[in-house]
Amino acid sequence: MTTISDFIPPIIVAQGAFWLMVALTLAGAFIAVTLPKILHNILGLALSMFGVTGIYLFLGSQFVAMMQLLIYVGAICITYIFAIMLSPPQELDQPKKRKTKVIAALIVSVVAFIGMIQMIISVNWGPGTTLTRDWSIKTLGQQLLTRYFLVFELISLLLAIAIIGAIMIAGIGQKRD
């Protein structure tokens, strides 16, 4: 039977798929921070999230990949757009670029970048655990409710606080009107 691997070596296909997804992620992130129109930025963010989905898929976790797509592209980006459409329209002037601001931002970003790279290099990356098939749904569920239970609950608490805070801000904003 004819297979693709007869024509192209599998490793090249795998590496190509991986780097394509990395390129999509980085291109989306670049669009998200550089373009002047806010809708372009959000679509760039969606593209970046889509790239991350591909990376999850490549790492063998279909469930996390689908969740990434459903939550980050489907819910978060749409909610951003929703929020922007609810806010009053205003033509944003480009804020003036002051030298002190630019230098401060540069220093902060460089320090953060070096710190992150340091952390990534210093970790001793072990070999990936053996996956024979897609375990992700069952394993994730069990791990979330046993080993990572505290983290799981803390995240829900954080979300609850965020919702209450948003309602408070919206309520106070209405009173002022």
Added chain:
Amino acid sequence: MNITQLPYIKDIFAFMGSDLMAAVIGLLIIAVFVPLNVAFLVLVERKVAGHIQLRPGPMEVGPHGILQTLIDAVKLLGKEMVTPGMTDKVLFFLAPILVVVPAFVGWVPISFSPIMQIREMNVGVLLIFSFSSISILSILMAGWSSNNKYSLIGAVRAVAQNVAYEIPLLLSTMSVIIMTNTFRMSEIVNAQSSVWHILYQPVAAIIFIIATTAECNRAPFDLVEAESELVSGFHTEYTGMRFSLFFLAEYTNMVIAASMATVLFLGGWFGPFFPGLIWFVIKVYFLIFVVMWVRWTYPRLRFDQLMNFAWKVLIPIALVNLLITAIVLKVI
């Protein structure tokens, strides 16, 4: 990182190797079936509309007008694709291309019969839901890039409607998923070999149908493209084949939604006398007929009614339904 040493890499190539032929044949069938099916559905829609309004519908081209949509498709192919000035050229170009992606991807995990399925996936149901979020992004791109107030209003409505109706849709699906404990389409169908899920989950089934009707922007939830107020909503500025791509996506999404409802609630391919595929097709087209019937029977909702219906009626009922399902499953 040396990616060749990762153990799951052979899974990726298992797909590219022996399954390759099945995948290619399946994708070819999709590519042929989707446009033909849309042409058929447009004709059915016009005929159903005609007979509900006591008129015969299209009659001129072919016997009883059955070739009407093929002629329409040829006409659309021949039209000039106009790009209005002052539009966002890149997004205007990309939107109709992106909108058909979920319409094609959605067919991959659907199991039409025990042997007819392009690819069994552990996350089959989730795949369709997650890719359907791309179609809303492309609707927004189309509406915003057109630089037209009707398009923009249509897109804004699409976003609001989609956010509201996706929640009851997922909640009603969840109540089936926790009964079957799987996202695989074929296992969900096999769980219904004796009793269909619509008997266990009538509330979830009704919510699912209503929410998918709204997600597909069908009347009475078609405020996104309300002809009488918004010209044609987000695709007002599109002409020729670009316009027909939006049309293609809309009708294909309808078929995918009906197929999902069949898999989740109507027992998939199970039924007496006929082979599985025929039962599946009968159920899908019956559901589509119901959706068309509703469209030509009920008037369009007002926007606040639409939003209130989702947030204040559907979501609480779906949540209570999920809770009761979970309790009953725990007790049994």
